[in-house]
Structures are given as structure tokens and as C-alpha cells.
Amino acid sequence: MATIDNTMGSALLGVIGAAGLYGVSCVQTWYYFNRYGSTDLWYIKVLVGLVFAFDSIHQALISHTVYWYVITNHSHPEALSRLVWSILLEVLFNGLIGLIVQSFLTMRVWRLSNRNIALTAVTASLVLAEFGCSVAFTIQSLQLQTWKELGELKGLSMSVNVLGAVADLVIALILVFYLRRSRTGFKKSDHMITKLIFFSVSTGLLTCVCAIASLVSILLWGQTLIYVAFYFSLGRLYFNSVLATLNARKDIRASTDDPEDLTFSLQTLSKPPRNMSSVRRPTISIKIDTTHEVEQESEKSCNTEKSQEEDLMIR
Structure with a gap:
């Protein structure tokens, strides 16, 4: 019974950690709709709303679990084994949370790789295989009665974590590769791409480490519930990582607003008349037209750069 109490304690610690991450999810979701709700593409808003709904249901389920073990059966210690x-x-x-978030990232792979079917198929296969194992685990586990019987599904538990870690790693590597290739030569765009690379690595690294920690816990302490502490937090990390990337877009753009870039562009595009010393006063209109033309060219260059930035941020 002491062993059961200890393992249940580790699971409850995971529940507390997941509850803390749920609070972060609520704040980030409110911030997203408050700042981007009127401007973002419809499918991104649907993604955020749907994942938040699933995240809330997930929190309700683990809250019910804690209530059932701690409150409803507080005087029935034998219930800890059920x-x-x-x-x-x-x-x-x-x-479901992992499926939606990873599918969104797979769509980024599709777009950034210029619709590379092979790469997209690999990432999509990993994502679907992970979700399929989760569904199979849920269906089979609902037919069991005790934690001891749940140990028979150790293979499925390991498969979910292995596929999740590999999928996160593959997606992160592909995004970093194509983001580096997307450098435009503009200082602002390259600075923005560097930050997007940082977010891509962070997203994949956090979830990958969490999945590996859950896998190691199953391998080393398979008779305990330590792995549950990590698995409870996995979906929250997916959601919060994507929300952090979406919510940082305006800040990334603002941080790249450097007056030196515009000065450099104007100096590069500017082509003064060759014989300025021989120009008389009546040619003032020519100078004005030239300046106007330079401003138009500079404006086109800035618009091109802005369009490239917005395209990458949407991706």
C-alpha cells in the first residue's frame, strides 16, 4: 500500500503541474484573442479555440480524477489500486491536442518546404501514428479495472511517447532548415527569421524532452505512475508553445523596426545625377522627380520586405 501511495503522490504532483500550465494557457488564450482576434486568419482562430476547449476538458478530467481519489474515496484506501x-x-x-498542434506545424512544413510531398508525408505519418496509438490505448484501458492490469499496455504507452518525441524532433529540424533558407537578405527579415527559428527549436525541444522523460519513467519505473506526471503536462506544453509563437508575432515585428535599414535602402537605391556641378537652377524639377522615383523604389522594396515578413509569420 505504501508503494501505491508513493506512486499516486507522483501522479498528483503531475496534476498540480498540469493545473499550473492550464492557468498559463488561459492567460495566453485571452491575450491571443484580445490582440489578434480581429486580424488573424479564421483557421488559426479556430485552432486556438478548439485546442483551448480540449485543454479545458482535459483539466476537468484530471480534476475529477483527483477528487475521486482524494475526496470521494478518502476513507477507502483500497480504491487507490483501482x-x-x-x-x-x-x-x-x-x-487530440497533440494531433491539432502537430498538424498545424505539419502545415508549416508543407508551406515552407514549397509543398514537399515526401517531407510532409513523413511528418504527417508520425503525427497520425502517435494519435492512433493514443486512441488504441484509451479504448483498451477503459476495459481494465486496476493499475496492475494497466501495466499490460506498457508497449502502447512507450509507442505514444516515442512517436511524439520523434515527430517533434523531425518537425523542428525541418522548420529550422527551411527558415534558414528563407533568409531574404534584408536585415529586418533575417532578424525576424532568427527569432522564428528560436521559437521552432523551443517548441520542439520542450515537448520532445517531456515525451522522453515520460518514456524513461516507463522504462525505469514501469510499476509506478511517475510517467503520468510528465504525460499530463505534454498537451499543455504543445498548446502553450504554439500560443507563445502566435502571441509574439507583433513584438517580433516591432523589434525589427530599425531606422538604419531604411537609411541603408535609400542610400543603396539613390543614384544622384553624374554631372551635378553642371546642373543649373531650371533643373530643380528633375531633382524632385529623381527623389520621387527613389522614394517609390524604396517604398516598393519596403513593401516587398513587409510582404515576405507577413508570409513567414503566418506560416
Whole structure:
């Protein structure tokens, strides 16, 4: 019984950590709709709203789990060895969150790779395989009664974490590769791409490390619930990482507003008349036209750069 108490304690620590991340999700979701709700593309807003709904259901399920073990059965210690339906069903919603977020990142791979079918197929296969294992785990686990019986699904648990870690790593590497190739030569755009690379690496690294930690826990302490502490937080990390990237877009653009870039462009595009010393006063109109032309060319250059920036930020 002491072993069960210790393992249940580790699971409860995971629940507390997941609850903290849910608070961060709520703040980031409010911030997103407050700042980008009227300007973003419809499918991005649907993605954020749908994932937040699944995240809220996930939080309700793990809250029910804690209530059932700690409050409802506080005087029945034998209940600690039994499974409750909510802790099993949360695996499905964790998988749904991962599916939506990773599918969104796979779409980025599709666009940044110029519709490379092979790369997109590889990432999509990993994402779908991970979700398929989550669904299979949920269906089979709902037929079990005790934690000891749940150990029979160790293979499926490991598969979910391995596929998740590999998918996150592959997506991050592909995004970093194509973002580096997307450098435009403009200082502002290149600075923005560097920040997008940082967010891509951070997103893949956090979720990959969490999935590996869950996998290692299953391998080393398979008879405990330590792995649950990491798995509860995996979906939250997916959601918060993507929200952090979406919410940082305006700040990234603002941080690249450097007056020196405009000065450099004007100096590069400017072509003064060759014989300025021989120009008389009546040619003042020619100087005005030249300046106007330079301003038009500079404006076109800035518009091109801005268009490239916006395209990458949407991706």
C-alpha cells in the first residue's frame, strides 16, 4: 500500500503541474484573442479555440480524477489500486491536442518546404501514428479495472511517447532548415527569421524532452505512475508553445523596426545625377522627380520586405 501511495503522490504532483500550465494557457488564450482576434486568419482562430476547449476538458478530467481519489474515496484506501474512467479518458484529449498542434506545424512544413510531398508525408505519418496509438490505448484501458492490469499496455504507452518525441524532433529540424533558407537578405527579415527559428527549436525541444522523460519513467519505473506526471503536462506544453509563437508575432515585428535599414535602402537605391556641378537652377524639377522615383523604389522594396515578413509569420 505504501508503494501505491508513493506512486499516486507522483501522479498528483503531475496534476498540480498540469493545473499550473492550464492557468498559463488561459492567460495566453485571452491575450491571443484580445490582440489578434480581429486580424488573424479564421483557421488559426479556430485552432486556438478548439485546442483551448480540449485543454479545458482535459483539466476537468484530471480534476475529477483527483477528487475521486482524494475526496470521494478518502476513507477507502483500497480504491487507490483501482482505475477511474477520467484518468483514462484524458489520454484521448491529450492526443487530440497533440494531433491539432502537430498538424498545424505539419502545415508549416508543407508551406515552407514549397509543398514537399515526401517531407510532409513523413511528418504527417508520425503525427497520425502517435494519435492512433493514443486512441488504441484509451479504448483498451477503459476495459481494465486496476493499475496492475494497466501495466499490460506498457508497449502502447512507450509507442505514444516515442512517436511524439520523434515527430517533434523531425518537425523542428525541418522548420529550422527551411527558415534558414528563407533568409531574404534584408536585415529586418533575417532578424525576424532568427527569432522564428528560436521559437521552432523551443517548441520542439520542450515537448520532445517531456515525451522522453515520460518514456524513461516507463522504462525505469514501469510499476509506478511517475510517467503520468510528465504525460499530463505534454498537451499543455504543445498548446502553450504554439500560443507563445502566435502571441509574439507583433513584438517580433516591432523589434525589427530599425531606422538604419531604411537609411541603408535609400542610400543603396539613390543614384544622384553624374554631372551635378553642371546642373543649373531650371533643373530643380528633375531633382524632385529623381527623389520621387527613389522614394517609390524604396517604398516598393519596403513593401516587398513587409510582404515576405507577413508570409513567414503566418506560416
